[in-house]
Amino acid sequence: MEEITGPILEAQGIRKSFDETEILKGISLAVENGDLVSIIGPSGCGKSTFLRCLNFLEIPDAGRISIAGISIDLGELDSPFPPDMKVKAHALRQQVGMVFQGFNLFPHKTILENVMLAPMVVVGSSKDEARSFALSTLEKVGLSALKERYPATLSGGQQQRAAIARALAIKPKVMLYDEPTSALDPELVDEVLKVMRDLDAEGMTQIVVTHEIRFARDASDYIVFMEGGNIIEISDEDEIFENPKDERTKRFLRRFL
Amino acid sequence: MNSARGFLCFLVALATIGRFAAAESAPSGTPTEMPVLRWAADPDSNAPYTFYGANNQLTGFEYEIIEAIARQMGRRPEFVQNDWDGLIPGLARDLYDVVICGIEITPDKAGEVLFSRPYYVTFEQLTIAKGAPAVTSLEELKGKSIGTLGQTAAMAMLEATPGIEVRTYAEEVNAYNDVANGRISGVLLDFPIAKYYAGPNPNLEFTGPPFGQVTYGIALAKNNAPLQKEINTALEAIIASGEMRDILSRWGLWTPTMAKAFNQPEAASAPDTEYAAFIASTASGASLITRLARYVGYWPLLTQAALLTLEVSILGMALAVSVGFSLAIMRVYGPFPLRILATLYIEIIRGTPLLIQLLIIFYGLPNIGIKLSPFVAGVLGLGLNYAAYEAENYRAGLLAIPKGQMEAARALGMTHIQGLRHVVIPQSFRLVLPPVTNDFISLLKDSSLVSMVTLVDLTGAYNRIATQTFDYFGTGLLIAAIYLLIGLPFVRLARWTEERLAVDTRKPTNKPGFFRPARRPPSS
Numbered sequence: 001m002e003e004i005t006g007p008i009l010e011a012q013g014i015r016k017s018f019d020e021t022e023i024l025k026g027i028s029l030a031v032e033n034g035d036l037v038s039i040i041g042p043s044g045c046g047k048s049t050f051l052r053c054l055n056f057l058e059i060p061d062a063g064r065i066s067i068a069g070i071s072i073d074l075g076e077l078d079s080p081f082p083p084d085m086k087v088k089a090h091a092l093r094q095q096v097g098m099v100f101q102g103f104n105l106f107p108h109k110t111i112l113e114n115v116m117l118a119p120m121v122v123v124g125s126s127k128d129e130a131r132s133f134a135l136s137t138l139e140k141v142g143l144s145a146l147k148e149r150y151p152a153t154l155s156g157g158q159q160q161r162a163a164i165a166r167a168l169a170i171k172p173k174v175m176l177y178d179e180p181t182s183a184l185d186p187e188l189v190d191e192v193l194k195v196m197r198d199l200d201a202e203g204m205t206q207i208v209v210t211h212e213i214r215f216a217r218d219a220s221d222y223i224v225f226m227e228g229g230n231i232i233e234i235s236d237e238d239e240i241f242e243n244p245k246d247e248r249t250k251r252f253l254r255r256f257l
Numbered sequence: 258m259n260s261a262r263g264f265l266c267f268l269v270a271l272a273t274i275g276r277f278a279a280a281e282s283a284p285s286g287t288p289t290e291m292p293v294l295r296w297a298a299d300p301d302s303n304a305p306y307t308f309y310g311a312n313n314q315l316t317g318f319e320y321e322i323i324e325a326i327a328r329q330m331g332r333r334p335e336f337v338q339n340d341w342d343g344l345i346p347g348l349a350r351d352l353y354d355v356v357i358c359g360i361e362i363t364p365d366k367a368g369e370v371l372f373s374r375p376y377y378v379t380f381e382q383l384t385i386a387k388g389a390p391a392v393t394s395l396e397e398l399k400g401k402s403i404g405t406l407g408q409t410a411a412m413a414m415l416e417a418t419p420g421i422e423v424r425t426y427a428e429e430v431n432a433y434n435d436v437a438n439g440r441i442s443g444v445l446l447d448f449p450i451a452k453y454y455a456g457p458n459p460n461l462e463f464t465g466p467p468f469g470q471v472t473y474g475i476a477l478a479k480n481n482a483p484l485q486k487e488i489n490t491a492l493e494a495i496i497a498s499g500e501m502r503d504i505l506s507r508w509g510l511w512t513p514t515m516a517k518a519f520n521q522p523e524a525a526s527a528p529d530t531e532y533a534a535f536i537a538s539t540a541s542g543a544s545l546i547t548r549l550a551r552y553v554g555y556w557p558l559l560t561q562a563a564l565l566t567l568e569v570s571i572l573g574m575a576l577a578v579s580v581g582f583s584l585a586i587m588r589v590y591g592p593f594p595l596r597i598l599a600t601l602y603i604e605i606i607r608g609t610p611l612l613i614q615l616l617i618i619f620y621g622l623p624n625i626g627i628k629l630s631p632f633v634a635g636v637l638g639l640g641l642n643y644a645a646y647e648a649e650n651y652r653a654g655l656l657a658i659p660k661g662q663m664e665a666a667r668a669l670g671m672t673h674i675q676g677l678r679h680v681v682i683p684q685s686f687r688l689v690l691p692p693v694t695n696d697f698i699s700l701l702k703d704s705s706l707v708s709m710v711t712l713v714d715l716t717g718a719y720n721r722i723a724t725q726t727f728d729y730f731g732t733g734l735l736i737a738a739i740y741l742l743i744g745l746p747f748v749r750l751a752r753w754t755e756e757r758l759a760v761d762t763r764k765p766t767n768k769p770g771f772f773r774p775a776r777r778p779p780s781s
Binding site for chain 2: 055057090093094096097098100102104105106107108117118121122123166167169170
């Protein structure tokens with residue numbers, strides 16, 4: 001595999017509106033290979049939308065996104081989308097794993113089948129290949145024993161770990177997490193965060209939209225604070241808590257300290 | 258799921274084998290090089306014309322006449338059954354060569370078809386309840402309800418008399434019963450019908466003079482003049498030889514009118530043995546045992562009819578499911594023109610009656626050159642109609658799957674199509690199973706309408722048995738019970754499949770059997 005120099009993920013001037021309301025007002029962010037980045041901010045600040053723009057689940061109105069060597073430039077607000085956007089977005093998504101707040105596991109398939117599906121359908125792996133890789137991934141998230149169970153019979157923490165395993169099955173270069181612990185009972189949060197820490201230790205690039213300020217502070221390489229569709233502050237995890245530069249960051253964090 | 262599919266395949270195979278086996282068991286002893294005379298009649302409730310008599314064998318005076326004609330022509334007669342209303346249209350469709358079914362020669366009909374020379378001349382007989390005041394002219398019936406059959410000379414006569422409320426019936430038996438019940442004041446029908454269906458009934462009596470004159474002719478397609486000539490020659494021959502007089506005498510139908518028409522002696526040339534046999538076989542005093550024995554005699558007919566019903570229903574449903582599924586996909590995910598097309602189809606089909614659709618497919622399409630066999634027309638009619646309902650089921654199922662499922666699939670790098678195929682559709686399939694099963698069960702019952710396109714399904718069998726035994730009540734119960742019995746396994750199959758597919762609430766060790774439901778885990 002070729003060595004990637006520079007940031008593995010780069011977003012420049014991302015803008016996105018829903019029905020005349022501008023949610024993202026030109027956001028830029030670069031993430032180095034192996035970083036764990038937390039995005040925090042008040043509800044409605046656009047952090048989830050930004051994350052969903054990164055893998056084109058939402059198509060940005062303007063800006064440029066480049067992940068693991070695949071670059072999609074949407075130009076200015078009024079410029080038409082490039083003709084190859086769909087093809088490139090499809091290729092880009094195969095480099096990016098995503099974990100949802102509501103897990104979104106496939107309820108009609110066992111945990112093992114959930115993890116095996118994408119490699120077989122998307123990558124074209126054989127059943128045996130997919131199975132052995134799925135087993136090792138489930139091992140990693142501590143779910144080997146539950147592989148034959150259906151999602152609805154698992155706890156929220158187990159389901160979210162299964163969802164992480166499913167996302168890892170396509171061997172992504174970058175993992176995106178959209179409030180991965182918000183739907184969990186408090187006592188189940190740690191088992192999910194532990195998996196993310198383990199992945200960080202392995203060198204996975206991860207971007208986490210979260211309300212877990214403690215996790216953001218302990219595990220992140222740095223924290224992005226967003227408000228009103230803009231990035232207000234990007235800062236070292238201790239720096240932002242002890243010495244926030246912006247008044248709005250201060251106001252937001254006061255509630256957690 | 259595999260075993261469910263297997264079970265369905267098995268049923269279809271069973272039905273199909275039954276059909277072909279039935280087809281092969283037809284007699285084929287006659288040499289094949291002999292030319293064929295395909296003749297049609299509606300044998301249900303049609304004594305003494307052509308009807309199923311004892312042992313479910315065709316008989317009747319017209320049956321004997323056409324057999325005699327065919328013999329005279331050196332052709333092998335081949336009977337094609339059709340519903341009364343479809344007899345004339347069937348000629349244009351080339352389903353058969355001739356129709357002999359008490360069809361009156363009228364100027365109206367002569368414009369549509371060719372007629373042979375008359376083979377029977379008779380009159381309309383008025384029948385009233387025993388003891389009711391005698392009637393001497395139709396004008397006296399002003400303000401009263403009088404029954405008759407549709408598309409008959411009697412109906413035209415009644416309608417031409419102002420003030421009579423005309424009630425048209427599909428079966429003469431029902432019309433005469435209604436006179437006895439007091440629902441209507443009288444029935445005006447051709448003399449042979451009156452003689453056979455009203456004559457033996459002690460609650461009814463004939464009244465008035467012979468009304469009008471009716472001549473029966475054999476009907477042929479408009480463009481079939483050569484066969485018309487051949488038929489006429491044969492008819493002349495059997496009249497001249499006295500064979501015609503013999504046949505009509507045995508059926509008790511040799512009347513002074515006939516003697517005059519054929520210029521032959523008034524006296525019958527043979528005793529009316531066939532009439533006597535008919536009266537004996539339908540005598541109402543039959544004991545329970547003989548009646549039960551009669552039903553056992555219908556067993557082959559019932560089996561064949563039940564298989565046909567099953568076959569039409571299963572194939573119709575298979576068509577409905579596949580067309581409906583495509584329509585739903587078009588409507589939910591298709592581009593704008595396809596979406597409009599699918600919506601139009603669904604609204605038009607759901608907004609018009611199935612019976613009309615069936616009749617259009619069978620009798621209407623031949624006008625634009627599409628001739629379908631009754632079986633194909635029946636399956637097509639049912640399938641295309643139910644497809645509209647299935648489409649709406651699937652649409653609801655597709656829309657019920659949370660948006661996050663497709664998002665997760667796309668986030669994993671699947672295309673839209675892959676997401677549909679592997680994630681959304683399998684889940685919606687499970688959701689729509691209960692409504693689809695319900696639809697299958699109602700399709701099974703709606704399949705009774707295919708009896709209108711000449712198929713002898715269970716409802717066709719009902720018509721035939723009830724009009725032979727006059728036991729409308731018992732036959733109705735019997736046929737209803739068979740429908741119920743056929744439907745039950747499918748209810749069971751659906752519940753089983755539903756449980757097999759309800760995976761998200763059970764553990765892998767708890768697979769339900771066909772007769773053993775899954776244990777639900779205790780809800781937490």
